[in-house]
Amino acid sequence: MHSSPPHGERISGRVAEIEPQQIRVMFDLAAEADGDLVHLEVGEPDFDTPEHVVEAAFEAARRGETRYTANAGVLELRRALAEKRSQETGSAVDPDSELIVTNGGVEALHLAIHAVADPGDEVVIPTPTWPNPISQTRLADAVPVELPMAATDGFAPDAGRVVEAIGPDTAAVVVTSPSNPTGKLMPETAIDRIATAAAEHGAYVLADEVYRELTYGETPRPAASVTDHDEWVLSIGSFSKTYAMTGWRVGWLHGPADVVDELVTIHESTTSCVNTPAQHAAIAALTGPQEPIDEMKAAFRDRRDYVVDRLESIPHVSADRPEGAFYAFVDVSALEGSSAEIARRLLSKYDVVTAPGTAFGDGGEGYLRLSFAADRERLAVGLDRIESMVETELGLE
Ligand SMILES: Cc1ncc(COP(=O)(O)O)c(C=O)c1O
Numbered sequence: 001m002h003s004s005p006p007h008g009e010r011i012s013g014r015v016a017e018i019e020p021q022q023i024r025v026m027f028d029l030a031a032e033a034d035g036d037l038v039h040l041e042v043g044e045p046d047f048d049t050p051e052h053v054v055e056a057a058f059e060a061a062r063r064g065e066t067r068y069t070a071n072a073g074v075l076e077l078r079r080a081l082a083e084k085r086s087q088e089t090g091s092a093v094d095p096d097s098e099l100i101v102t103n104g105g106v107e108a109l110h111l112a113i114h115a116v117a118d119p120g121d122e123v124v125i126p127t128p129t130w131p132n133p134i135s136q137t138r139l140a141d142a143v144p145v146e147l148p149m150a151a152t153d154g155f156a157p158d159a160g161r162v163v164e165a166i167g168p169d170t171a172a173v174v175v176t177s178p179s180n181p182t183g184k185l186m187p188e189t190a191i192d193r194i195a196t197a198a199a200e201h202g203a204y205v206l207a208d209e210v211y212r213e214l215t216y217g218e219t220p221r222p223a224a225s226v227t228d229h230d231e232w233v234l235s236i237g238s239f240s241k242t243y244a245m246t247g248w249r250v251g252w253l254h255g256p257a258d259v260v261d262e263l264v265t266i267h268e269s270t271t272s273c274v275n276t277p278a279q280h281a282a283i284a285a286l287t288g289p290q291e292p293i294d295e296m297k298a299a300f301r302d303r304r305d306y307v308v309d310r311l312e313s314i315p316h317v318s319a320d321r322p323e324g325a326f327y328a329f330v331d332v333s334a335l336e337g338s339s340a341e342i343a344r345r346l347l348s349k350y351d352v353v354t355a356p357g358t359a360f361g362d363g364g365e366g367y368l369r370l371s372f373a374a375d376r377e378r379l380a381v382g383l384d385r386i387e388s389m390v391e392t393e394l395g396l397e
Helices: 022-032 051-062 075-089 104-116 132-139 159-165 188-200 257-270 276-287 291-313 339-350 376-393
Strands: 099-102 122-127 143-148 170-176 204-208 233-238 251-254 327-331 367-371
Touching: 022 339, 051 276, 075 099, 075 251, 075 276, 099 104, 099 257, 104 132, 104 170, 104 204, 104 233, 104 251, 104 257, 122 132, 122 159, 132 143, 143 159, 159 170, 159 188, 170 188, 188 204, 251 257, 291 327, 291 376, 339 367, 339 376
Parallel strands: 122 143, 122 170, 170 204, 204 233
Antiparallel strands: 099 251, 233 251, 327 367
16 A cells, blocks of 8 residues: 655645744743743733723624625725824825735735745845744745844844845845834834835835834834835734734735735735724724823833833843833843743743743844733732842852
């Protein structure tokens, strides 16, 4: 009898090459651990979705909004998004052709990379970075070009280095501002320089702005409005972080009509559309009361200051004060071992779950990402434990 090859041999090389994310690895280790764990690895608000948003989904389902929607998304949602984007960018946005509603910002990025990168093309990605654009680029058979930013500068985005990396093979450059994991903003002049270089080479800027409205100073202007080359900017946004809606899976991309049209084609053959009641919830989030969002932001600001102040008081560790998002990127290089080893020790001996810096691409070695999407009391317990690990390991007691 003919014997079949092992199942594993039928996995495509493209997929087999993708390694599990280190954050996922920490989740799995934490799931196996018992004890009173403090979760500081979490990448989502710990707040509930505002009640009026939840209600809008129920109402939509009850009135029969339970069928497929247009591939590009419910027109009312695109109109609300277009109106907001027009105000924010200062130029008119056409809801019919320049916007697509996606399954979170993650799908918007995936579609954008697949739409613009041919096999072998390069996607320039400054690091440390949220790792998904790296694996998405590989899934498109394109080549991620990781550009580690200098730790000495607090990982401030160095536009000159990004511009130098843009060449004839570049299909896209990822600009994430504020950054996950550093919470740094990219200055407008840097975005403009990068967009100008990208435009010269016929490459797109993938402006990941999912944390743009979760900033602690003035809300930064969208990338598309700080350059004359906005026809080369694909802007990615999401309801996940701004409205505490991670599980609803609603994001969007705004860009030139011809590119958005291609995205709709891919979206049609992969997910068709976003969950219909969730799109109605998103309309309520955009057009309803914004107080719950302001309250959440104020809580994040308090926690940010608390976390950074506490970290400053622990000898031999340090973290810059993030300008946006809800992460502190902490220099723990004084401790022994790689950041993955430090994160594992912190989990196994001190019951604190964090994400190692190397989960965010080249350049994150020696760092841990702490999320402050946890309540003040748990943050205090987590920081006490981190302090005692540092004191014990460095013999400071
Ligand atoms: C920088 C960044 N971009 C995009 C996303 C995608 O989020 P979502 O797909 O929930 O919108 C995340 C999620 O953690 C993120 O950190």
